[in-house]
Amino acid sequence: MVSRVIPVDPFDLVIFGGTGDLARRKILPALFRRFCSGQMEDESRIIGAARSDHDQAEYRQMVADAIAEFNTSTTCEAGTIEAFVERIDYVHVDAKGEEGWDKLASMMHPNRVRAFYFSVAPSLFGDLAERLHRHGMADGESRIVVEKPFGRDLDTARALNDVLAQHFDESQIYRIDHYLGKETVQNLMAVRFGNMLFEPLWNSQYVDHIQITVAETVGVGGRGEYYDRSGAMRDMVQNHLMQLLCLIAMEPPAQFDPDAVRDEKLKVIRALNAVEPKDMVRGQYGRSEDGSDYLKDVENPRASSESFIAMRVGISNWRWAGTPFYLRTGKKLRARASEIAVVFKETPHSIFGPEAGRHRNILTIRLQPNEGMDLDVTIKEPGPGGMRLVDVPLDMTFAEALGPEAEDVPDAYERLIMDVIRGNQTLFMRGDEVEAAWAWTDPIIAGWEERGDRPVTYEPGSSGPEDSLALMHRDGRRWREIKP
Template identity: 65%
Template sequence: MVSRVIPVEPFDLVLFGATGDLAHRKILPGLFHRFVVGQMPDTARIIGSARSDMSVEEFRGTVRAAILEQAGDEVGPEEVLADFLSRIDYVRVNATGDEGWDELAGKLRADRVRAFYLSVAPSLFAEIAERLHAGGLATGDSRIVVEKPFGRDLQSAQELNAGLRACFDEHQIYRIDHYLGKETVQNLMALRFANSLFEPLWNSTHIDHVQITVAESLGIEGREAYYDKSGAMRDMVQNHLVQLLCLTAMEPPSKFTPNAVRDEKVKVIEALDPVPDEDIARGQYRAEKGGDGYLDHAGDPSSRTESFVAMKVRVANWRWSGTPFYLRTGKRLRARESEIAVVFRDPPHTIFPNVGHLRGNVLVIRLQPDEGITLRTTIKDPGPGGLRLKEVSLDMSFAEALGADSRPQDAYERLVMDVIRGDQTLFMRGDEVEAAWTWADPIIRAWDERTDQPTPYDTGSSGPEDALMLMHRDGRRWRQVGEG
């Protein structure tokens, strides 16, 4: 049985870049799923916009193909898909010229929420915002959605924010980070602030360290042009990993409102210490056993762009003094896995004879591929012959705990509906973006000023040896992919 959902207000959603990869892989299939469960009202409409010259029926055909490819067996009856497609419209618009804007304006209704989703290159954000504003398409209740990257350094982020704010108020701007839409990421806040068990222990007195890992098994194929100009630090650490760190380290907000939550996240970023070079490991995957390496795709045989970053980060505040956060992300690693591991301090003393050192509990919040929460505990090993201890995991997979019929929402489904509702809790605020760049810029600048190459590492490995040493010298170790 499908869980009950409350429909959102009637809306017109204009999707710029509607013929692009993201629109067809995530946004349009996500909207279809929200339609299937009844969250989209009957009068809702999705208007695709791009430079491609096609009819409405041709565009609907591409949307249909995208949904069939992404949704598979979950599409359901043909008449449901046909009903959804009947709400799809299309306008050819030149984002940098005058063509199509008047026609688009004529399709928008005055009594509806207007959301403009910019699934386009960041270089077009400010120009599209200006045309929406100047042409009267954007009302005081409109929303504008932009995808990362939000700049490539502090200056460009400030310029981007200024361009958006010249046409829209901050409460109308939705900077999407799909990691914040994941079910488990939101459960991290519920775990902390809705349970009296964890929050009293959520500090440096009880937590030894925190590991945040976003490992990818794929390389840069298909994204070479973008990735080689960005690297892992800009592509993943400055946004996704910093956001996960914020949600783990933040103080309890006074209430669960968008600005209260984001105020606490900004405080965490502003409390981050500068990261010295010895606390950072950079890597670049290399060819092995006839496979392709990073340089086979980068286009520049001397590229110094990193495909892996690991670092030890300190949050300089009362709660986290003495508890480091270890961040790690990379391409072509052993497996695709993302998790936050909260490692509690070891028991200070053991009362059990013939039992060696006892390890602290570990709380693991799994983000992908199997979302869930695991708590590593120590229990008696069953059976006669004396008291023996063993470590076991209390494991809650969301798919198992919530039932097979409770299909987890994709992050984009949740976030797009939050835009329509006007809920900015899971979106980044402008000062948050700029604070993250203020912290990241010196790290990137120091790399740019050096001439050394990132440390090579084998595809299918856990990354370069430098990353292992980053932990070993502190008497700690990285959790292995798939570890309970």
């Protein structure tokens, strides 16, 4: 099976914050890999824009160095970096002033897709949008890409949406969440809606519960100041885990169309139940072997933000009434793993007797590492001695199933940036989605702040606080093990 790479139309892509960490680590290497694949036409141009006073040669060298350091593809031929940087330009721009804007406008080509990547702090989004409009760069073919956080609560999210809407239509705004660009996340829709095997069983009649886990082994690192103000709820649950929950729980859209898909996701968010205090556990990692702990990492000995959160969530609709969704995410945990586990109910009656034990079918979707899926099925254990049952996985690891082709699957940023150029918003959040997510999240945060709740401490390298295990045990269930 050979994948077909379809070139996109020529484009001008401006990266505001083009000298920043995100541009160097993710955006520029992603564009380079798309260039290597033959997806970028020769006329396409990439323009870095930032406050730093570089000339073109200096910026091209920075881009080449970033690709050499962060590119993960092994399929690019020798000399490709040199060819790629030939289409790179740079302009010194003052986001809050006038310097550089006329020069940037002069670089734009007529009758070409224009994409502007706001790889900057959200406080600058309004300034950039206004100046793009004022200097004539915001035409009908223009698109802007904005990174999270999309506000820190409902009020700020609305304000951010309002300021962008003053200069760009919703159809031109691409709120990027790299989790939605992962191959396995998109396969959620293919598995659900492309296989008769699963969709008839995808409801509370057959599904016992669903677990969504995003676990990290690292601490907050250099993001201490940000994490002290946000915590895992704002940083992970309100966006990443919320989007995974929506894709798992949504109704089949009428067609695979951006607004049809996002309409169904929005319905899920609006059907989420409020989370009671007893259905939630927050934690902070304790002292590590290197002597650091969460409070030191965020440089605040009284920090009440969380590095771990687990919660039991219900959805009030016909499909999912009575089926709990268990969400958890945290830092400094036992292993790095992102997965969704759909745990089906036991058979209503076992013909094999109690000695056969209890067995369930579990569909596990692995987002990272080792992207793929497992379906646990029950079979007879080989050998004599009666009908002994055992669960075995049907392994659908992409790298093994698809061979060399799976090794060079585009990463999330590659796919999402090309979707921006194509004008496909399916994998991007709409403004009303973002606001609905904050409308659900805000009361939960306000509740623990009013009660004065503090996160419990958990041991680095563990599965999180002991209380999170009890969250499942009281329901007669247990978390799937986070395996190193």
